[in-house]
Amino acid sequence: MRLTLPEGRARASLLMAAPWLFFLALILLWELVCRAFALPEYVLPAPSAIVEAFFKVEMSRWFTHLWATLKVALMGFAASILVAIPVAIAMMRSELLSRTLYPLLVVIQSTPVVAVAPLIIVLMGSDDPSRVLITCLLTFFPLVVSTATGINETPEELVELSRSLDAPLRRETWQIRIPYAIPHIFSGLRVAITLAIIGAVVAEFVAAEEGLGYFIQFSTSFFRIPQAFAGLFFLAVVSLLLFKSVQWSQQLFFPWSLPRKGSH
């Protein structure tokens, strides 16, 4: 059976409210299940217990952990942008480089970062640089692939126009290829920002004394399960906000690169 949506304003309101309503319904169901079956907190805490646990922890402690995670995630994310985009451009310019680097990138991406993280900590120590590297390893690949894809999708006519004018490759790249790659770059950035949080948390699981990942692991090890869930939800909210901030930056700085409404 096909679900038909109302037209006009009602449709827009419904589309906007649908995810929130679904989320609220899930939370409600969760609370009811916990109460109905009297599930112990260490198995599955009720949402109300998680909220209570959240407010039991001092805000300053939350922000200390948040800042530690955010710092590593954003530094790893920034480092991967700084490395991935020039690498993608270099791979676009040189087939030899592309063929040489691509298998290595696939190997890096295919190796579970959880397995590599302890080795990096052993090699580099347990400070921020090693955590940033772990984050960068996770975020780098999607960004290189999406940027390279975007650069290669530049219409051949514009590339030929540039060549017929004898324009230097540098100018061709900045004037034509990079702008054409912007929608792809932002697709990569949206994936990369969520991976950056995962990378930072993985690094904290391995070696850290603060951060939301560390906080969750610490809470779990002391059977403070509602507190661990509170940390988890906080992390999810932060991750969602970072994801949205990438979308907002695209809307603000590159509105033309967004798919036009009704085009799908």
Next chain:
Amino acid sequence: MTANKVTPLNPEPDQEIMAGKAGAMTSRPVLQVDGVNKIYGNGTVALKGADLTVKQGEFVSLLGPSGCGKSTLLRIMAGLGEVTTGTVKWWEQDYGVVGSKGRKLAFVFQNATLMPWARVRKNVRLPLDLEHAGKSPEAERKIDDALGMVGLQGFDNSFPRELSGGMQMRASIARAMVTEPNLLLMDEPFGALDEMTRNRLNDDVLRLWKDKGWTIVFVTHSVYEAVYLSGRVVVMAARPGRIVDDISIEEPYPRSPDFRVSTEFAGYCRQVSRALERASAMGEDRDEESQS
């Protein structure tokens, strides 16, 4: 044509060309294609023994069935594709380098290919940005001139999506004009447009050709378009791509829409159509020979 830089015999050919401005044909060849063969890596012969000389101020159309190598030949004329054997000369000189400044040629593609993120003015400016001409008053004047010539004044702040197909193609022509070329190569530029827009743009191109003193090589599938626009229609056959006929259209310029309904026009169209049928038959004969 080689990939190496060759010192021009005449360092400033453009000044002489500009002196012979205003669509007036002179005997000086702008473009000489001599015995050009183009064979792709997989053995496909795209062009075989192509010989063509285009003189200053001429309007030449390349016409032929699909796959006859019209666009390949045009790209070679633009210096965008290497030849397997043969030579290409611009203004009797072996420049040999893609986009060499002295050639002053521009290319108009089948699609307008405007940058969706840039306003019309920025799109028209692109060749100057690529040449790093900067935002000088001279560059701004060239952009204003180009927009004015194609009738897009007042649209310079519009985005391509806000323009009709015909206006987008005008913007694409303005982009080609902004470098003030002497030789304009057009690859089926109006193929995707409706008949009325196409006719209007044909008249615009003729007017610009006359006013700016361009030499134009125009690839088209349309016999009517080729006859209406050109002083010469070069007919090509496929498999392998080769030039099989070169028909002069003696009708004087300027040509008005009345020419389209004249008996002379019908006569030329008949002559070109027959040449095209013969060219198509040659390609089919080759197909049958290769199958047997």
